[in-house]
Amino acid sequence: MAVVTAPLAKDMFDPLCPSDLNPIRVGDKWAGMIVRCLELGPARFSQLRVPLTGITAKVLTKSLRALERDGLIRRAAGEYSLTPLGRSLLGPLDAACAWTREHWDELLDAREGLYPH
Amino acid sequence: MAVVTAPLAKDMFDPLCPSDLNPIRVGDKWAGMIVRCLELGPARFSQLRVPLTGITAKVLTKSLRALERDGLIRRAAGEYSLTPLGRSLLGPLDAACAWTREHWDELLDAREGLYPH
DNA sequence: CGGGATCCGGTCTGATACTG
DNA sequence: CAGTATCAGACCGGATCCCG
Numbered sequence: 308m309a310v311v312t313a314p315l316a317k318d319m320f321d322p323l324c325p326s327d328l329n330p331i332r333v334g335d336k337w338a339g340m341i342v343r344c345l346e347l348g349p350a351r352f353s354q355l356r357v358p359l360t361g362i363t364a365k366v367l368t369k370s371l372r373a374l375e376r377d378g379l380i381r382r383a384a385g386e387y388s389l390t391p392l393g394r395s396l397l398g399p400l401d402a403a404c405a406w407t408r409e410h411w412d413e414l415l416d417a418r419e420g421l422y423p424h
Numbered sequence: 425m426a427v428v429t430a431p432l433a434k435d436m437f438d439p440l441c442p443s444d445l446n447p448i449r450v451g452d453k454w455a456g457m458i459v460r461c462l463e464l465g466p467a468r469f470s471q472l473r474v475p476l477t478g479i480t481a482k483v484l485t486k487s488l489r490a491l492e493r494d495g496l497i498r499r500a501a502g503e504y505s506l507t508p509l510g511r512s513l514l515g516p517l518d519a520a521c522a523w524t525r526e527h528w529d530e531l532l533d534a535r536e537g538l539y540p541h
Numbered sequence: 542c543g544g545g546a547t548c549c550g551g552t553c554t555g556a557t558a559c560t561g
Numbered sequence: 562c563a564g565t566a567t568c569a570g571a572c573c574g575g576a577t578c579c580c581g
Contacts, residue, residue, distance in 0.1 A: 330451045331449070331516055331517075332450070333447050333448050334447045338447065351563085352562080352564075353562065365556095365564085365566095376534065377447060377531060378533070379447065392527060392531075395527065398519070399448055399516070399519045399523040402516045402519045403516050403520070406512070406515065410509060413495060414494060414495065417493065417495025417496075418493060418494065453574080469542075470542065470543075480575060480576070481545090482574085482576090483574060483575070484544095502543085
């Protein structure tokens, strides 16, 4: 796969999205988004910080280390990329995202009243 | 679906299984297992405690409340059961379980050395 | 039986400062 | 640039006791 040199979009993820509603998660809070970012190609630390709005260096470091420890990503020459194992995770991750998109309104309805207006 | 009167098995889940290795999760630590239990039919509080080895009443209560709040389970007449939304979650949950089974040895290898012997 | 109240130790988080 | 160190506060699951 070719290296993507285009910068990752700032609005790749909606920081206002109440993603805590999603009952399906991959790793910690950020792991799923990190995998999504790396799906497009290797990226550097500071590149990853752009779409992951509001993440601190410490937390990003911790998430990256956890993913590395679990064999899902690899670090080489200052760039992070998915391992084959990490890439294989994209399948179930897509399934989870599809489910969430499909049932998003039901999830919101279930919590209706908890988020007035 | 008929009500399952047979008790849930004590060894439905392996308490020694290092399930923290699984990068895909549904809700909190227990939510996935609870959904699995209810897949077989409605169950009561004390029935659920049997396969969920070691769970305390407080934690089970909290998990059940969270699942109820999110519209995945419903409580009626002292029995918990899956809602249609909760049942629809079984698809992606199966996909996640399949991925984990398929890559379990790779996950263990990745952490090799962290668990000596 | 089905929880609620309380306490506690560990973890996670954010902010800030510092470094190779 | 790519982190590490540190500290304070929030949050977490687990244990224990209690209650209708």
